[in-house]
Amino acid sequence: MSKIFVHEQLIRFSHCDPAGIVYFPRFFDLAHGTMEDWFALALGQPLPDLIRDRHIGTPTVSVQCEFSKPMRMGDTLRFELSVRKLGNASVQLAYSGKKDGVEHLRMTQTIAFMALDSGTATPIPDDLQPRIEQYLTG
């Protein structure tokens, strides 16, 4: 039985554009915030510590998103994060962005684990691998 990480964020004035809806690049920043909290709260490995103590970064290799309904200032965006694929040195994350139970956007993002000193791919640390696997959907 796989887990899902749930994260809610308030849509603020600065997320919205002159049309009054969230400017789409900001959804990727909001998703990144969800991922940061997933690392810290669910995996027990805050990203700042991963970077500073282990010299490992998690650059985004590819991303895709479908925006089906707009979000507006004052809305609460609920991201449901799960793991779609788990590789040796990369993870594909899936995000379902909902408002009041209805999906407004759907995103997938592939991140790589990278040794910051060499700039090359590095295996997911042994202690993190099983914790990430708990979020892998069937």
Added chain:
Amino acid sequence: MSKIFVHEQLIRFSHCDPAGIVYFPRFFDLAHGTMEDWFALALGQPLPDLIRDRHIGTPTVSVQCEFSKPMRMGDTLRFELSVRKLGNASVQLAYSGKKDGVEHLRMTQTIAFMALDSGTATPIPDDLQPRIEQYLTG
């Protein structure tokens, strides 16, 4: 023979993250700037006028991007924009993001034409359709 719209932007301090490379959500903002200039300079229809005079917006329906090489502060990002698909009320744009002739990222973005008063899809205006078509790749 299809056209390509070329747009160059300087990577600035504020585009970059603590790892010293462009934070990936900002590439979508940079691409949007390229699209704004394409509308204004190549199609002869500035987006602010499209919104204000014609009450037509161009929301992004879907986007996908592969990031193959990082970009850093001081780099010049050259976007080559072309049209991959041209529908009745939507356009799929392709962006190749290059530095010194080498591709660092590749993006596709589908925008819809939307009547701002009704919030529903509206056909691409007759005067814009043939101008957009000039950028349609074979």
Added chain:
Amino acid sequence: MSKIFVHEQLIRFSHCDPAGIVYFPRFFDLAHGTMEDWFALALGQPLPDLIRDRHIGTPTVSVQCEFSKPMRMGDTLRFELSVRKLGNASVQLAYSGKKDGVEHLRMTQTIAFMALDSGTATPIPDDLQPRIEQYLTG
């Protein structure tokens, strides 16, 4: 006895620059988020409703800030908001930005109440005036 509104925000990856510290323009965005929550939670008047229902905006007329210590990814920024001056159609807000009880920045911001339809100053609504006054420092 005047009130103080306290708001805590996590410093995220995207707030930080290549030097690893918060890029200073983002502190104004973080302060704006504090102000939004003050309107919604303390004054009982969410800004989106003020704009949409009452057609009143709150543009920033002037701002000043002293940055005495940097903030880093993973830090918790605690803003303490109070009202320094209360005019007929404007409010001067003071923000003390702290980490672990120590002040890292100090900001003042003057906002005006503006009728969005005419673009001119409008008196602070009667129901808001006494609620704002509770935060006026002696």
Added chain:
Amino acid sequence: MSKIFVHEQLIRFSHCDPAGIVYFPRFFDLAHGTMEDWFALALGQPLPDLIRDRHIGTPTVSVQCEFSKPMRMGDTLRFELSVRKLGNASVQLAYSGKKDGVEHLRMTQTIAFMALDSGTATPIPDDLQPRIEQYLTG
């Protein structure tokens, strides 16, 4: 006779908020872009090189701004940058933000020169001091 550095930037969709005007924190980012170009084009010392080769950063110590008129998408913001005070390890910059010859905002920003390795103030390098002085207003 002191010099003035002039820098023009197009106000883009993403700079503007739901009220259709530039969201004020973004003016500080736009001013930072002007400062970056001043370092690169006027002083002959690009900031990325200052950071990477000389290990010197230029954190902002204080900033103040008065916003007298709004700016909108499609406007061209012309910043006129000059130096108001020149210290041993700090510079106070003044920016006049104009549209069509009329001032819309006025900003001052004090930056410090900081040795990135120690995190302490460092004198302005000898080769930069006389070049900065050319922009000092009488």
